[in-house]
Amino acid sequence: MMDRWKIGMIAAFLSIIPTFQRSLAAQDTLPAGYGSLRRDEVVIRFSTGTLEIQVLPLDEQVIRLLAPDTYRSLSQLVQSRGLELTDAAARAGVDTAVLVMVTFLGLVPQARFNPEDVNITSQGRLFRPIGIVPLSPTWSSYELAAREQAVAVYLFERGIAWRERLSVSYQGLSSEVWTRSLRLLDQERARVRARAQSGAPAAPTPPRPAQPES
Numbered sequence: 319m320m321d322r323w324k325i326g327m328i329a330a331f332l333s334i335i336p337t338f339q340r341s342l343a344a345q346d347t348l349p350a351g352y353g354s355l356r357r358d359e360v361v362i363r364f365s366t367g368t369l370e371i372q373v374l375p376l377d378e379q380v381i382r383l384l385a386p387d388t389y390r391s392l393s394q395l396v397q398s399r400g401l402e403l404t405d406a407a408a409r410a411g412v413d414t415a416v417l418v419m420v421t422f423l424g425l426v427p428q429a430r431f432n433p434e435d436v437n438i439t440s441q442g443r444l445f446r447p448i449g450i451v452p453l454s455p456t457w458s459s460y461e462l463a464a465r466e467q468a469v470a471v472y473l474f475e476r477g478i479a480w481r482e483r484l485s486v487s488y489q490g491l492s493s494e495v496w497t498r499s500l501r502l503l504d505q506e507r508a509r510v511r512a513r514a515q516s517g518a519p520a521a522p523t524p525p526r527p528a529q530p531e532s
Contacts, residue, residue: 352513353383355506360384362486364493368429369422369462371436373486376417376471380480383506392419399451399471406449406473415448415473422469424462431460431468432489438474439492440484449473 360380362373375381381392396403396417407415418438422431438445452458453469462468478484481503485494513519 348379348382348507348510349514350382350389351386352510352519353381353385353389353506354509355384355502357384357388359502360499362493362496362499364486364488364491364495365425366488366491368424368426369431370425371486371488372421372423373436373438374419374421375480376419377478377480380503383503383510395453396471399453402451403449403471403473406451410448410473412448412473412475414476416445416476416478418472418474419453420470420472421467422462424464424466427464429462429464431462433457433460433470435489436472437487438478438484439487440478441482443477445474445478447472448475 357374360374360383364371376392376396381389384392403415403417407413420433420436422429422433433450434447436447450473451471453471454467456462456466456468457470459468481500483494483497483500485492485496487493
């Protein structure tokens, strides 16, 4: 009960952060603390050969479907970076933005990456990052050792539809793996509502087969 109260307080606090785009439908009908999905099940992941790119939506209608500890961790991350995110949105001239966590993982020594080349295509529109808030000190080097990571929160203009098909691209490569996650997310959304109505906590879920890269 205390954990659920803490999660509720985190969700309420996040509502005052202007750069965190929230779905009103998700906020009103999808309670926090009842999800059971693992983070790996909603990450968009693809490889260039020298880098692995991981893209994780931070939208409430997605992260409320994750296990409570994962939801709490991501929410606290956004909370802790609230001022930086607000400043980044202001510099881009927007009041609200879509937040996405992007991770570059080096697969070979001296793997170079270009942060600005991560784009999202949704509803026939290409979205380029309007701001980037680094989370790791390796970000500014633009180069990674093998198995080294660089992580940041990206800001995009509003309009990305996480409940529809979309693609993520980087330097000519494109992944549509998100399409394969939509059915899983819809199923979990129904389970979350059922758990909330019954008051039952989310049961731990066994590992599911990893999504193939696309």
